[in-house]
Amino acid sequence: MRAPLSWLAEDVDLPAGTTAQQVADALLRVGFETEGVHIPPATEGLLVVGVVRTIEELTGFKKPIRWCTVDVGPGNGPDGGDAPRGIICGARNFAVGDHVVVALPGTVLPGGFEIASRQTYGHVSDGMICSVRELGIGTEHEGILVLDPDAPVGADARGLIGADDGVVELAVTPDRGYALSIRGLARETGAALDVPFRDEAAARSAALPAREHPAWPVTVEDEQGCARFVAVRVQGVDPSAPSPWWLRRRVQAAGIRSISLAVDITNYVMVGWGQPLHAFDAGRLRGGITVRRARPGETLRTLDGTVRRLAGDDLVVADESGAVSLAGVMGGESTEISGSTDDVLLEAAWWDPAAISRTARRHKLPSEASRRFERAVDPAVAAAAAEYAAELLVRYGGGEITGRTDVGRVPVLPSVQLPLSEPERLTGRSYEPAVIAHRLEQLGAVVTSAGRSLTVLPPSWRPDLSRPADLVEEVARVDGYDDLPSVLPAAPPGTGLTAEQQRHRRIAADLASAGLTEVLSFPFVGSADLDRLGLPAGDARRRSATLSNPLDADRPAMATTLLPGLIDAAVRNLSRGARDLALFEIAQVVLPRADQPAPPALPVDRRPTDAELRRLSSSLPLQPQHVAAVLCGDVDPAGWWGPGRAASWGDAVELARRVGAVAGVELRVTAASVAPWHPGRCARISVGDWPVGYAGELHPAVCERYGLPPRSCALELDLDALPLPAPPRGPRISPFPPVRLDVAVVVPAAVPAGDVTAALRDGGGPLLESVRLFDVYTGDQVPEGSVSLAFALVVRAPDRTLTAAEAVQVRDAAVAAAQDRTGATLR
Structure with a gap:
């Protein structure tokens, strides 16, 4: 999510001199990972707003060349006067009366490009009319940047074009879909900096204008998949009306390409309020709209030109001809806004997040809209968002709003009882009741006191706040994790590695x-x-x-x-x-x-x-x-x-x-x-x-x-x-001398030496301290098919010195056992 600083500043009272990096640091403190802070390259010198007074087409050159006179305001003319400046320009996308950005001589544009007065094409070019790319605020370079008609001539153009506007880019986690909007990030910024926040979306929702006529017949067959569907119709729109520069700049700064007035407006409202909108060409709709699941074998050609075979789980917006939009993901080509569209139907809806997520992944069709819907949007602002988009469309494209249809309802989230002792119990730090209430109200919750607890009604955009622990986490997050005590827990005795x-x-x-x-x-x-x-x-x-x-x-x-x-x-x-x-x-x-x-199947409501x-x-x-x-x-x-x-x-x-x-x-x-x-x-x-x-x-x-x-x-x-051995016990060392005896036995070659060793050890009894194989021999004096095994025996008693007869008795017993079990004979 990319948030321009100037856009955030419209909704939250940033302290004077606050930079984009400081905003990023503040959001990082409340749990938002910063992916980058983008500052446009600096322009040195005078960059002013000018108005084109005359254009002369020069001929006889290999490419089109225009000699323009541009009024750049009082004191900005040649020699510090008020006269217009003459400027050579090759672009053809502007006309007399257009307001443009002019770099005066001495100005250094991004990339070290210095502007100077110079003789060219038979005229003195006394400045430069700039494109978006030359100003370092975008990649467009096919034509000159044309400003809005109300841009004041002679004023510093930096603020108008966003040349000094930093952009904070954040990685928004899936559990914070509300932060995929300027509205959500401005609220979080206000809480992080503890400054006032203005919720324009809530104010417009509360003051929603009444509409006498419905915009379009709408039927919602699947209320679980679509809790609310709002449609607002605007008729008489000028299809050739361009998007104003401020709107294009905002949309582009948010990382979205400018397309047309209607599309730019829907994207602007989506980024601003977090409510995706879709614009239909109402003249191409056939009959009433029905919100339903896709039918078996149904197909839809989406805006990217691909024919998609729909699944029965896909939510669609359909008319009498069939599906015309893949709900919450992408519109259909049959009702796409075109260069001749003058009748626009704006849709704002609340779609089931799980259904949208499955559809986007099934069709491998991620979009800015699906990214927000699958994380849940605020259902309370759907009507206000559609109305706001319609007002912008009328303001810049003409026409009039002829009706609104609002089907469904806003789900009401249950309130949560938060004991005042719960934050300290879970975090280890005490919070004053006023601090708890203040922090939750900063996030949009409605808090009322109820004795030793607070009754908290979560805002409509936070369905994840359903338990006291959720509220405690938000209080700790916004008030600052850095203030939580770091106490090393005492390790109880007996723990550690098994x-x-x-x-x-x-x-x-x-x-x-x-x-x-x-x-x-x-x-x-x-x-x-x-x-x-x-x-x-x-x-x-x-x-x-x-x-x-x-x-x-x-x-x-x-x-x-x-x-x-x-x-x-x-x-x-x-x-x-x-x-x-x-x-x-x-x-x-x-x-x-x-x-x-x-x-x-295990229960999920209890342990x-x-x-x-x-x-x-x-x-x-x-x-x-x-x-x-x-x-x-x-x-x-x-x-x-x-x-x-x-x-x-x-x-x-x-x-x-x-x-x-x-x-x-x-x-x-x-x-x-x-x-x-x-x-x-x-x-x-x-x-x-x-x-x-x-x-x-x-x-x-x-x-x-x-x-x-x-x-x-x-x-x-x-x-x-492998069995775990008993606790080790120290060996008992006999103080008496050992008796070492060697014995060689002949066994069949197929008998494992390990079997002979085990037999000797078992037969020798407790006085036989160890048995070690030290030689294996085949050859003379050993029958064919047999092998001679020589063992070193150690015989010792723990309480006395053994006699030679006792040692020989132990050896003979061991050999006898080996003979019985393996057929060994003494060599």
Whole structure:
């Protein structure tokens, strides 16, 4: 929204010397973001209003040239006299008697263009008749700027053309549609600066003239979509009447192109009061007007020349021939104001914001009108706005107002009871009752005292003020957020990060210390991603939650695994020259339940009960936290010390072990065959017998489909499946010496070393302090199809020194257990 300072000053008493930047700062204090403050480029020297006295057409030149005498007022003539000045000009859009802007010799126009008397085309050009572009107040340059006939000759032209008029440009949020008008911004400026505001729209509404005759027959079939429809008719308009300069300047300063008198007037009232208007050529209407929803198959050619197929939800203004306007969005071509229109019907209505918003988006047809209607306009000023536009049309285009039709009513907003203690309770700062009432009245509310509370009737343009909290917010906003106390709340004991959050942070820090880089990948997947992972049709990871309006049409589902996004990040880095990568991510995945119920409908007039919240929670998919990592290239770089070492499945398994160690959980590693891992180099990571994830080398086909280097590795664990350990207890250190024993056993090659380790640990009992695999051997003295595993055992008692016989007994028990469970034989 662009607001010229001079336009604001007509409605609010700005202090003398107030600049556009100061107004922008004041509006910023009350919650309006400033996008820019535009100051026209300065003109140095004399810029005066002149009247053209004579025009002589010069011939014999390649382009049309005119020799003009221009009266520039007393004291502005040659040598400081009153005589007219002779000026050469090539424009042809002005005539004798027109008032123009003249730059006298010595004047420097924007861009450093200095005006001087000079001999040209056989005459002395003693000044310059200026165009809008030359004055730096617009982009029009096809002709001379012609001022209104009442512009005083000889006066300084800067004020008339707005050369010193700053423009404040604001970003208006959707909840403040009233601020898309000079009226609304002037009210906010008055409140911000605490100066008087004059509401011309309200004054005209209260003094609305009576009309004996209706303007046009109007029927409103859809009262929900159109609460009020006003039509005012003006007959006998001069279709060739131009828009006065002041009107064109105001409209252009607001960022709207000047088109014609009728259109400029409707735009002027819209920007000034926030009420969009539409002008029909009444001579092209067929029969009475009906406001209704569009009919099946109905079409409309809008003003932009496009034939639009209307939907049943679209509101239209129709006559006997069908739809003639897409209500609140754009008019139709069949009743467009043309160069011969002398009978104008002005429409001012209140349209349902939701309906207008849907229509504008459905037809991809945003407009200045729809932008205001979808944010709700003030229904109380519709009649006054139409009458004001009609009066301007009569003033500058002739004709007379022949009738007004007003169908519908102004909705009355309910009053709100505001306890006087409520502002202090919500903001932490006390407000005097007089201050509360004053601030609300500045915003247009009617306030009456009712004991220890105020009865507040919101203004018709603020339907959002429906609760005491809304009123408190307005009081705090206008009185100044800067005055609210800043008090740091005391943190109650026992709060902070949960145990799960602390564990996630420890795991992330440990993986980073191990040389991995944390990334945040795209949290959505598509069927193509799961296909590239090679997931079988019945895999649970293919059952996903699909979004109704996805950001990426190719990835419409919430991720059930972190690997696609993590692999994409790795491939992107590889494509940009990286060779050795170690990436990890900790994030949520979304796992819909097989029998997941539909979410219940929750009430909006109260807080849901605990039972309703439990039903809602049970209808949501599972959202566990996962950790995943991808390893490509070398984990140990090559250098003068020797060759590098490529990442292997063992590195992925070791990272899983590190995660378990940081989480305080002992993880069990067993062989597995799960996509997308290589079936011979995949490990299942379990807590006891419960699998929590997988680690290993990715399948060669997966690497090929994604473009990863061969033998890339990955892991993914469900962190929520890792139990939280009991509070740590300090270890009891035995003061007695350990007994170290080595034992080698022969087992079938298919038996995992982890199973043998677990059997030894279980069989050794409480005296077996640790078991560590330190050698794997195949070859001579080991039967074919078997493998020799050597373990280092540490045996120790907490209360005594063990004898050699006791230590050997523990070793034998451990070997016996391994023999029973895995078929191991002592080597």
